Amino acid sequence: MKIKSLLIYGILFFTALTNAQQKAxxxxxxxxxxxxxxxxxxxxxxxxxxxxxxxxxxxxxxxxHGNAVWTQSTKVTDQNIFRVLSMTKLVTSIAAxxxxxxxLIGLDDSLTLILPEMAKIPILSEGKLRAAKKPITxxxxxxxxxxxxxxxxxxxxxxxxxxxxxxxxxxxxxxxxTDFLYGTSTYWTGKVVEKVSGMNLETYFRxxxxxxxxxxxxxxxxxxxxxxxxxxxxxxxxxGQQPITELPGRIPVKDVTDFRGDAGLFSSPHDFSILxxxxxxxxxxxxxxxxxxxxVIEMSKSQLGPITMKNAGTYFDPAVCCDxxxxxxPDSNFGLAWMIDTKDSPNGPKAGTVSWGGAxxxxxxxxxxxxxxxxxxxxxxxxxxxxxxxxxxxxxxxxYKVDR
Numbered sequence: 001m002k003i004k005s006l007l008i009y010g011i012l013f014f015t016a017l018t019n020a021q022q023k024a025x026x027x028x029x030x031x032x033x034x035x036x037x038x039x040x041x042x043x044x045x046x047x048x049x050x051x052x053x054x055x056x057x058x059x060x061x062x063x064x065h066g067n068a069v070w071t072q073s074t075k076v077t078d079q080n081i082f083r084v085l086s087m088t089k090l091v092t093s094i095a096a097x098x099x100x101x102x103x104l105i106g107l108d109d110s111l112t113l114i115l116p117e118m119a120k121i122p123i124l125s126e127g128k129l130r131a132a133k134k135p136i137t138x139x140x141x142x143x144x145x146x147x148x149x150x151x152x153x154x155x156x157x158x159x160x161x162x163x164x165x166x167x168x169x170x171x172x173x174x175x176x177x178t179d180f181l182y183g184t185s186t187y188w189t190g191k192v193v194e195k196v197s198g199m200n201l202e203t204y205f206r207x208x209x210x211x212x213x214x215x216x217x218x219x220x221x222x223x224x225x226x227x228x229x230x231x232x233x234x235x236x237x238x239x240g241q242q243p244i245t246e247l248p249g250r251i252p253v254k255d256v257t258d259f260r261g262d263a264g265l266f267s268s269p270h271d272f273s274i275l276x277x278x279x280x281x282x283x284x285x286x287x288x289x290x291x292x293x294x295x296v297i298e299m300s301k302s303q304l305g306p307i308t309m310k311n312a313g314t315y316f317d318p319a320v321c322c323d324x325x326x327x328x329x330p331d332s333n334f335g336l337a338w339m340i341d342t343k344d345s346p347n348g349p350k351a352g353t354v355s356w357g358g359a360x361x362x363x364x365x366x367x368x369x370x371x372x373x374x375x376x377x378x379x380x381x382x383x384x385x386x387x388x389x390x391x392x393x394x395x396x397x398x399x400y401k402v403d404r
Contacts, residue, residue: 027059033398037063040394046387047244048076048231049378050269053399054277056371061399062269070232070246078269081217081229082377085263085358087272089186091218092261093142093337095193095204097295100138104196107142107336110135111188114195117168118188123147124156124171133175138192140176141185142336143303147172149183152317180309180334190261201259212288213278215271220264221255230266233360233379240318240382263358269377272364276373280366300354300368302333302340309334320359322384347393348372348400361388374399 027033037051048066068076099105105114112119112135119136122129132147140146148169151157157170169188173181190201197204202220205211210218217226234246256264278284283291291299309332316322333340338354345353348370355365361383364375376392397403 026057027053027055027061027399028401028404030061032404033061033063033395036398036403037065037391037395040391041065044387044391045244046378046391047234047246047380049376049388049391050076050078050080050082051374051376051392051395052078052269052273053372053374053395054273054280055373056280060273063395068229068231069250070234076231078273079217079229080231081222081226081266081268082231082362082379083233083358083360084265084267084272084362084377085360086186087267087356087358087362087364088261088263088265089189090337090356090364091205091209091265091275092186092190092193092201093299094209094291095197095201095261096138096142096189097291097299097336098208099193099196101292101295105138105192107139108137110137111141111192112136115188115191118191121169122171123175124160124173127156127160129171132172134177136176136188138189139303139336141189141192143334144180144182144185145178145304145307146176146185146188147174147179147181148185148188149173149181152320153182153312153315155315158315158317178307180304180307180312182312184262186262187260190259193261194259201261201264205265209275209290210271212290213274213285215267215274217266217268218271219266220259222252222266227251229268231377231379235319235381236385238319240322240385244380269375272375273373276364276366276375280368280371280373299336299338300340300352301335302342303335304333309339318382320382322382322386345396346402347396348402349396357383359383361385363388363392370400372399 047070051063053061062078064076066076068074068080100107123132136146149157162170169184193204194200230251232246232250234244236242236244279296282293282296283289331343333342338356341353342351344350349365349367350369352369353365353367357363361378366373378388
């Protein structure tokens, strides 16, 4: 009788635990999400937006609002194609880690012989250039501790004139492994992938990542048959405060030949959600493995050690990025592809959630603990515009059932 009671208790406990896990990972209905998001959009001037959430239960929520081509009446969907810009960095980082898995390169190997043109780029300090003393490693590139920056995120680089200097990037700002600065590190990661694999990034991605995962709308050079699906893009002006106006050049005139691993990819919300589902399941989706589980886990560990992300928010160009100095970088770290939140968010995502975004206000996160990944897609500058970040926060609060 005692054994029977224990068995019954065990079954009831397991059932309750399973139900709790399912409840934690189950999404609200598509209808309720749409209603709550539509109510939020009444006060928004965003011309087009798509938000997607996926989970380990294979559920998916897709919200869309507005027109794909802003001056036309065709509604935007998750099949439309967006410039994801710096979300390209995730795909490039995956490619690099695939090469690490194969033993073709080590995270802490010097890259001097592989990319001598990168190694010779000097360091800019107090307006003067000097030769670097330490080699750059792949780990430095993946964690943005190489010293490379962007002119829109570093004040000295913004005013430094590189004309006639004869090297293919702006100077570095510090010795590798001594500080954090967001910049062109993943551009150089892409060049490492090309050099080691013998393929350009377009070919490598199609063969090893986007092709196997059936991400058929993810390209550097969008095929002619798909260009009609590219979404309009725009800006809030040089001060980042104006109504959104459309920019010319929605459809690229010619193909690129210098494949930028830090910013060059076009993708659809549907495609990128496939990649997020794959990573949420630790590198495997529908029997297709692009990374080993232990690799995804390592990529999601804090890598900076004593280095902090304080330099992530010390300078910004208002035409390109909103003032992000208020972001809580002391509660963040960086892995081998993405930022890592070290504390639970009141909006749903748990500590250990990884995230990144693109300058045209595309943002993603993957919450391994909750088994949820979400992303939002708009197409305008400046990055981190409150209209997008507040909407994405609302979307998160809805799918985590914080708001009902």
